[in-house]
Amino acid sequence: MSQSELIDIDRNHLIHPVTGFRDHQARGVTVLESGRGAWLKDANGKEVLDAFAGLWCVNVGYGQESIVRAAAEQMSRLPYATGYFSYGSEPAIRLAQQLVELSPSSLQHVYFTLGGSDAVDAAIRYITFYYNAIGAPERKHFIALERGYHGSSSTSAGLTGLPVFHRNFDLPRENQHHIPCPYPYRSPVGDDPETLIAASVKALRDKVTELGVDHVAAFCCEPIVGSGGVIIPPKGWLKAMADTCKELDILLLVDEVITGFGRTGPLFACEDEGVEPDFMTIAKGLTSGYAPMGAVLMSDKVYEGIADGKNGGGVVGHGQTYSAHPVSAAIGLEVLRLYHEGGLLENGRKVSPYFAERLQAMRAHPLVGDARQRGLLGALELVVDKATKRQFDPALQLSERIGEIAYKNGLIFRAFNDNILGFAPALCYTETEFDILFERLEKTLNQVLDLKHITQAVA
Numbered sequence: 001m002s003q004s005e006l007i008d009i010d011r012n013h014l015i016h017p018v019t020g021f022r023d024h025q026a027r028g029v030t031v032l033e034s035g036r037g038a039w040l041k042d043a044n045g046k047e048v049l050d051a052f053a054g055l056w057c058v059n060v061g062y063g064q065e066s067i068v069r070a071a072a073e074q075m076s077r078l079p080y081a082t083g084y085f086s087y088g089s090e091p092a093i094r095l096a097q098q099l100v101e102l103s104p105s106s107l108q109h110v111y112f113t114l115g116g117s118d119a120v121d122a123a124i125r126y127i128t129f130y131y132n133a134i135g136a137p138e139r140k141h142f143i144a145l146e147r148g149y150h151g152s153s154s155t156s157a158g159l160t161g162l163p164v165f166h167r168n169f170d171l172p173r174e175n176q177h178h179i180p181c182p183y184p185y186r187s188p189v190g191d192d193p194e195t196l197i198a199a200s201v202k203a204l205r206d207k208v209t210e211l212g213v214d215h216v217a218a219f220c221c222e223p224i225v226g227s228g229g230v231i232i233p234p235k236g237w238l239k240a241m242a243d244t245c246k247e248l249d250i251l252l253l254v255d256e257v258i259t260g261f262g263r264t265g266p267l268f269a270c271e272d273e274g275v276e277p278d279f280m281t282i283a284k285g286l287t288s289g290y291a292p293m294g295a296v297l298m299s300d301k302v303y304e305g306i307a308d309g310k311n312g313g314g315v316v317g318h319g320q321t322y323s324a325h326p327v328s329a330a331i332g333l334e335v336l337r338l339y340h341e342g343g344l345l346e347n348g349r350k351v352s353p354y355f356a357e358r359l360q361a362m363r364a365h366p367l368v369g370d371a372r373q374r375g376l377l378g379a380l381e382l383v384v385d386k387a388t389k390r391q392f393d394p395a396l397q398l399s400e401r402i403g404e405i406a407y408k409n410g411l412i413f414r415a416f417n418d419n420i421l422g423f424a425p426a427l428c429y430t431e432t433e434f435d436i437l438f439e440r441l442e443k444t445l446n447q448v449l450d451l452k453h454i455t456q457a458v459a
Contacts, residue, residue, distance in 0.1 A: 003043055006031055018152070018164075030407070035062025038426050038433050040412070051413040051437050053426045056226065056258045057284035059348075060338050061428035067290050067334050074330035083112075083324040091329035098336055099282075099297065102267055106276035107297035112324040116257035116283035117151025119294035120220075123253050123279045124155055125318050126298065126306065127217050130251075133312030134305045139217045143207050145181040147228030150220060150255055150281075159220055162228060164417075177211065179203040181225050182233040185370040185381060186389065193234030200237060201244050208248050218251035218278070223269035226258035229420040230379035232372045239273040251302070253279040257294070261285025261335075262345045262427050264375035265352065278302055288335045293328035339427075348427035351434065352376050355425065358438045365445050366458060376427065382419040382445075384457050392419050396453060405447050411440040 010029040015021070031043040038061055040048050053059055060067070074091060081089035096110040111126075113119040124142065131139040144150060146161040157165040158172035161181070166172060182200050184191040189199045208216050223238050225231035238254070245252040254277040259269040263285065266272060270280065278301065283294030306312050322328075339345045356373045362380055363371050369383035382398070384390045392398050399415040406413060414422035425437070448454055 003031065006043070037061045037063065038429055046410070048407060048410045048412050049433065049436055049440065051411060051423050051425050051441075053424045054289045055284070056263070056424045057289035059261050059263065059285040059427050060288040060335055060342075060344055061426040064288075064290075064338065066338070067288070067331055070330045070334040071291065071327055074327045078326050081324075081326050082321070084319060088324065089326035089329065091326045091333055092324035095329045095332045095336075096324075098333070099295065102336075103280060103297055104268070104270050104276040106278070106299045107280055108300050109298040109303045111296045111298065111318075112329070113283070113294040113296065114292045114320065114322055115151075115294045116255075116281060117153040117156045118320070119257065119281040119283055119296050120150045120156035120159065120253075120255065121153050122296045122318060123220075123281055124159075126296065126302065126316075127251055127253070127279070129312070129316060129318075130302050130305045130309070131217055133309030135310055136214070138215050141175045141177060141211045141216045142218055142220060143177045143179060143204065143211075143216065144220045145222070145225060145228075146178045147181045147183070147225050147231060148178075148220075148222055148255075149225070149227035149258075150222075151257075177207055179207050181228065181231055182237055183225075183231050184234065185231075185372070193236065196234055197237050197240045200233075201240055204241065204244055205248070208250065213248055213250070216248070216250045218253050219245050220253040220255060222255045222257075223259045223272075224264065224374060224377060226377075226422075227416075229381070229416055229418065230372065230377060230422045232374050232377075236273065238270070238275050242273075242275045242277065251278040253277065253281065255281045257281055257283045258424075259377070261288075262339055262348045262375070263377050263424065265349055267339070267345065286335070287328055287331045288338075290335070291325075291328040291331045292322075293325065293332060344427040347429075348376050351429055351431060354431050354434055355423075355429070358434055359423070362438070362441070362445075365442065367445055367449055367454075376425050376429070378423045380421045380423075382421065392454075392457060394418075396457070398448070398454070401451065402444065402448055406440070406444045409440045409444050409447075411437065411444065413441075 007028045011025045016024050033043045034041045040050050099110050144159040148161040150156045150159040152165055158176040161178045182196045189195050242252050256268050260282045278299045280297040287293045352375050359371050359373050359378045362368050367382045368380050369386050369389055370381040372379050398419050399417050402415040
């Protein structure tokens with residue numbers, strides 16, 4: 001089928017995620033054809049360096065043949081096994097065991113989902129069931145961070161703290177609340193770590209007081225705010241929030257869909273601060289994007305409350321046809337092997353200082369107001385004026401232009417609507433590939449700076 005035919009069919013029939021329908025129809029689809037390592041090739045034969053690991057997920061890189069073999073072998077042996085009626089499959093059982101062994105010690109039970117959004121949905125449902133089961137049905141309120149991202153389903157999108165996921169969807173719900181995220185570059189309290197942490201702890205306490213401690217179910221957060229702009233709290237922030245949840249006797253749900261599986265250095269970001277949550281949601285790097293799969297990890301405390309609470313026991317009416325899918329689980333097992341035995345976690349830790357060095361050097365560019373990074377997760381924030389941190393007028397639609405120019409230069413990253421550029425390179429990156437990344441990035445920003453309306457704005 002020709003490219004023009006594919007583009008026309010796509011325009012007429014395929015709905016793409018998080019896009020303006022008419023904008024996408026006018027632009028047309030870019031058809032990706034193949035990938036190897038950190039590189040992609042489109043249907044026109046153009047090679048581009050992927051600096052975003054697909055969508056924060058292809059942590060092991062493209063074209064890992066051992067994953068393909070694992071999937072094919074499982075498909076030929078048992079392509080599907082339901083988890084209903086107490087059936088199961090070996091890959092899913094083994095993957096659950098390995099995840100428990102590798103995650104914080106508080107987490108002893110695993111429910112498999114199809115991705116991150118429904119992992120958060122499942123966690124919300126289990127939390128609701130738990131409080132009803134133990135005789136505390138008034139605990140229905142959830143608190144999350146402004147700018148945080150927890151999915152785009154009918155429930156998880158309400159916890160997401162980004163207005164675009166609320167507009168015209170009647171969200172957030174009355175029991176979903178948000179407090180300011182710890183945003184060092186733009187926080188009204190400044191960028192001092194202790195002050196930022198204290199402000200977040202106070203905001204959580206104040207919100208719980210406002211709602212009534214006996215009405216709050218849980219606090220939900222990402223260790224690093226991902227789709228809200230790669231906003232990196234100071235070290236100690238997550239631990240302080242975890243300790244506050246414990247003091248207030250509310251559950252802690254840590255969303256590691258983006259930060260998990262080596263993205264920040266350790267396998268899970270919780271490890272950095274010794275945080276042991278009641279729930280942890282994972283996806284993306286679990287299968288490195290090679291097949292859909294997510295998971296909810298649950299503590300003994302919650303599991304036992306659901307199983308043995310005075311109003312609990314019996315059937316827990318939550319499930320999905322493809323939960324614990326054996327092919328996805330087999331892929332997950334091989335991906336975990338590649339992280340550890342294949343040396344990818346080690347390589348990610350090895351090259352992250354060079355990534356940080358090159359990213360911080362971009363502060364010298366006239367458009368860059370801030371550079372921030374942890375592990376292989378980073379961002380540049382573009383501003384009109386570095387002294388005032390003034391942002392570009394949204395009417396300029398600068399993020400769309402940046403993405404288009406970068407692709408022409410053979411580079412993919414995430415250009416957020418508020419002109420924050422997000423980077424999540426695969427754990428297989430080499431220093432040479434980082435050199436190519438930043439050479440192409442600087443070329444892109446120079447071309448953006450030369451645009452007439454940008455030159456006028458900066459001047």
